[in-house]
Amino acid sequence: MTALPVPAGDRAARASAQGRIRWELLSQLVRKDLKTKYQGSTLGFVWSLANPLLQLGIYYVIFSLVFRNGIPSYHVYLMSGLLAFTAFSAGVTGASTSVLGNAGLVKKVRFPLLVLPLSSVAFALVQLGLQLPVLFVIALVSGVNFFHLPLLLILPAFVLLVLFSTALGILVAALNVRYRDTSHFVEIAMLVWFWANPILYPVNLVRTQLDPHHLFWAYFLNPMASVVTAFQRAVYQTPVITNTNTGLRTALLADGGYLFYLRNLALGFVITGLLMLFAVRTFERLQADFAEDL
Amino acid sequence: MSTVEATPVVPAPTAPPVITARGVSKRFLTHKSKATALKERVVKGRGLGTEEFWALRDVDVVIGEGETVGLIGPNGAGKSTLLKVLAGILRPTSGDVDVQGRIASLLELGAGFNGELTGRENLYLNGALLGLSRRELESLEESIIGFSEQGQRIDDPVKHYSSGEYVKLAFSIAVHVDPDVLLIDEVLAVGDEAFARKCLAKIAEFQRAGKTILFVTHSLDLVETLCTRGIVVDHGRVQYDGDPVFAVHTLRKILGTDRPVGAPEVQEEIGGHVVHGAVVSSTRGGPRAGRFAAGDRLHLRVDVEVVDGPTVHAGDVRVVFMGAGDIPIFGLRTPEPLPARAGRYAVDFEVEVPRLNGAFIVGVQVDEPTTGLPITARRFDDAVWVETGVLPGILDVPAQVQVSEQ
Numbered sequence: 001m002t003a004l005p006v007p008a009g010d011r012a013a014r015a016s017a018q019g020r021i022r023w024e025l026l027s028q029l030v031r032k033d034l035k036t037k038y039q040g041s042t043l044g045f046v047w048s049l050a051n052p053l054l055q056l057g058i059y060y061v062i063f064s065l066v067f068r069n070g071i072p073s074y075h076v077y078l079m080s081g082l083l084a085f086t087a088f089s090a091g092v093t094g095a096s097t098s099v100l101g102n103a104g105l106v107k108k109v110r111f112p113l114l115v116l117p118l119s120s121v122a123f124a125l126v127q128l129g130l131q132l133p134v135l136f137v138i139a140l141v142s143g144v145n146f147f148h149l150p151l152l153l154i155l156p157a158f159v160l161l162v163l164f165s166t167a168l169g170i171l172v173a174a175l176n177v178r179y180r181d182t183s184h185f186v187e188i189a190m191l192v193w194f195w196a197n198p199i200l201y202p203v204n205l206v207r208t209q210l211d212p213h214h215l216f217w218a219y220f221l222n223p224m225a226s227v228v229t230a231f232q233r234a235v236y237q238t239p240v241i242t243n244t245n246t247g248l249r250t251a252l253l254a255d256g257g258y259l260f261y262l263r264n265l266a267l268g269f270v271i272t273g274l275l276m277l278f279a280v281r282t283f284e285r286l287q288a289d290f291a292e293d294l
Numbered sequence: 295m296s297t298v299e300a301t302p303v304v305p306a307p308t309a310p311p312v313i314t315a316r317g318v319s320k321r322f323l324t325h326k327s328k329a330t331a332l333k334e335r336v337v338k339g340r341g342l343g344t345e346e347f348w349a350l351r352d353v354d355v356v357i358g359e360g361e362t363v364g365l366i367g368p369n370g371a372g373k374s375t376l377l378k379v380l381a382g383i384l385r386p387t388s389g390d391v392d393v394q395g396r397i398a399s400l401l402e403l404g405a406g407f408n409g410e411l412t413g414r415e416n417l418y419l420n421g422a423l424l425g426l427s428r429r430e431l432e433s434l435e436e437s438i439i440g441f442s443e444q445g446q447r448i449d450d451p452v453k454h455y456s457s458g459e460y461v462k463l464a465f466s467i468a469v470h471v472d473p474d475v476l477l478i479d480e481v482l483a484v485g486d487e488a489f490a491r492k493c494l495a496k497i498a499e500f501q502r503a504g505k506t507i508l509f510v511t512h513s514l515d516l517v518e519t520l521c522t523r524g525i526v527v528d529h530g531r532v533q534y535d536g537d538p539v540f541a542v543h544t545l546r547k548i549l550g551t552d553r554p555v556g557a558p559e560v561q562e563e564i565g566g567h568v569v570h571g572a573v574v575s576s577t578r579g580g581p582r583a584g585r586f587a588a589g590d591r592l593h594l595r596v597d598v599e600v601v602d603g604p605t606v607h608a609g610d611v612r613v614v615f616m617g618a619g620d621i622p623i624f625g626l627r628t629p630e631p632l633p634a635r636a637g638r639y640a641v642d643f644e645v646e647v648p649r650l651n652g653a654f655i656v657g658v659q660v661d662e663p664t665t666g667l668p669i670t671a672r673r674f675d676d677a678v679w680v681e682t683g684v685l686p687g688i689l690d691v692p693a694q695v696q697v698s699e700q
Contacts, residue, residue, distance in 0.1 A: 012394060012395075014395050014396040014425060014474065015393060015394055015395050015396065015397075015474075017396070017425035017426075018396055018397065018424060018425035019382075022422075022425075024422055024427055024428060025422045025423065028418060028419050028422035028423075029419070029422075032408060032411060032415070032419055035410070035411060035415065036408065036410040036411065102408075104406055104407060104408060104409075105406040105408070105423060106383075107383065107401070107406075108383070108399065108401050108406035109383070109399065109406040109420070109423045109424065110381050110382035110383050110397055110399065111423045111424075111425075287385065288384070288385035288386075288387070289322075289323075289384075289385075291378060291383045291384045292322055292384060
């Protein structure tokens with residue numbers, strides 16, 4: 001232990017280290033989540049995969065084997081949208097209880113509270129990071145070769161996924177301290193939200209309904225729809241499928257190019273930017289009372 | 295009744311300020327009127343009546359580097375709220391708080407632990423929250439675990455810890471992360487005596503290192519012996535800010551514990567004696583004086599009334615000079631009892647001030663001379679200062695010191 005007074009400049013740096021959102025702190029919190037959620041089990045990795053894989057299995061059996069939708073490699077199509085949405089849903093749901101769940105820390109230690117919803121989103125992204133390689137392996141094994149140009153779309157889509165989840169996560173984390181049923185509301189909203197994205201169904205079903213009214217663009221006011229369709233284009237890639245029995249060609253993806261996706265993503269970024277401003281301001285306004293409201 | 299002059303003394307900050315709070319107020323909204331459910335908020339809209347409670351009102355505190363400040367006050371006075379606001383855990387409703395440097399805080403029980411994690415994992419999490427890097431924590435890990443006395447227990451989840459073990463680990467982390475400011479809220483009482491001593495030794499080490507310490511406590515002796523400054527908070531306002539001994543007296547006045555237990559608020563004529571006053575001065579019967587040096591003549595005039603009644607007793611008047619923590623230092627008594635005759639008497643004592651150091655107060659007691667039973671007692675909180683030496687301790691002992699080569 002140093003026995004000398006610290007020079008003032010050094011002190012300012014240390015104060016800012018305590019008040020700033022640092023990677024070190026974020027990673028410690030994610031590590032804590034990994035440990036507490038999986039009880040330190042060595043199978044933690046498996047658990048993080050079990051849920052989406054089970055979901056995938058069920059949907060695959062129902063929609064591909066029972067209903068016979070005739071989409072080739074349906075599981076790859078399904079998985080590319082599902083994993084993106086699961087990461088979003090898990091991130092936002094986790095963030096909604098992040099401040100409340102860390103009451104012990106919030107009430108005792110000075111630290112940037114924004115790091116709490118961020119760590120929940122980061123935790124969901126870590127899980128996505130574990131799941132994506134599985135998706136890639138399954139896709140390759142199923143004969144879907146995604147090593148083509150559209151794969152690059154996954155990058156802006158991923159960034160939008162992160163930012164949108166973060167913005168919404170920050171908002172619901174703050175609201176949940178004040179209004180305790182926010183997290184329940186979020187859970188229900190996620191169930192509904194799931195169906196607002198073309199994860200199980202082809203986006204063209206929506207297009208044929210909305211195009212006559214020139215309202216297809218409005219479907220993408222939901223940034224997750226842009227993320228999901230971009231993920232599908234990036235991994236599944238085939239825009240038009242041919243039914244092997246009838247020879248009938250149906251459009252599965254919304255578009256076979258890039259501009260369509262980039263435009264939708266850009267709209268998503270604008271919406272996310274506005275939401276982020278609102279969320280951070282709300283959080284900063286409400287956090288004044290967090291330590292007392294918990 | 296004599297009172298301590300409770301004018302807030304804000305010492306001119308000689309050291310650079312570490313914590314600056316200006317015009318800090320903190321309002322809480324009471325729960326019953328608050329929409330705690332989103333559903334309620336939507337149903338009832340904005341027209342919810344809010345009942346507010348001001349935990350802090352317009353508090354100005356500037357704490358300089360190297361100060362040890364005791365924050366005292368009755369329960370519910372706003373001490374802990376003030377500590378949390380200064381720690382940056384609560385944001386003030388209005389006003390500004392500025393803190394320079396790293397703050398380690400020990401608030402109530404625990405210091406931000408997660409029950410599911412082991413002691414060691416909490417150490418890293420807590421360290422990260424306090425702004426340390428993993429590398430720094432790795433180098434500190436051993437000494438933290440050593441100081442906390444946890445040994446093998448460090449790898450148990452902290453939910454299995456006793457409250458004492460919890461605090462040991464929390465304190466150990468807080469003092470090892472090399473904080474610039476240490477905030478402690480009434481936690482030292484939890485550990486066993488051996489650990490409490492270790493903590494006090496560590497705090498003394500911090501003081502020597504010029505660190506800033508701020509603690510909330512109900513053990514007033516600790517404030518008198520440890521602190522360089524005392525802040526009394528009551529009803530959300532700073533009532534006194536300055537010398538710790540005066541701060542403790544101010545608080546005792548607020549609490550009403552400045553009289554012995556059971557002593558009546560207004561001096562009644564128990565057996566017919568009332569102590570009206572006791573004034574320390576430098577001349578016989580002169581105006582009040584507060585500062586003396588060893589060897590000075592100190593005069594004390596006690597104003598006693600023997601009240602007429604069915605039974606009128608004689609009374610021995612005894613005076614005790616008390617130091618910090620009400621330790622009696624020396625006593626004086628009338629050679630003969632006051633006569634059992636109604637009237638008002640001035641009892642003048644004169645002493646040569648002994649070689650003392652510190653602040654002292656006077657307690658007056660009237661006893662029944664034959665039985666020795668107390669008739670009435672009263673203490674006076676106007677402190678008398680005696681400054682003789684610069685060495686610590688109540689007593690300044692003249693000594694010869696020789697250094698010779700052997």
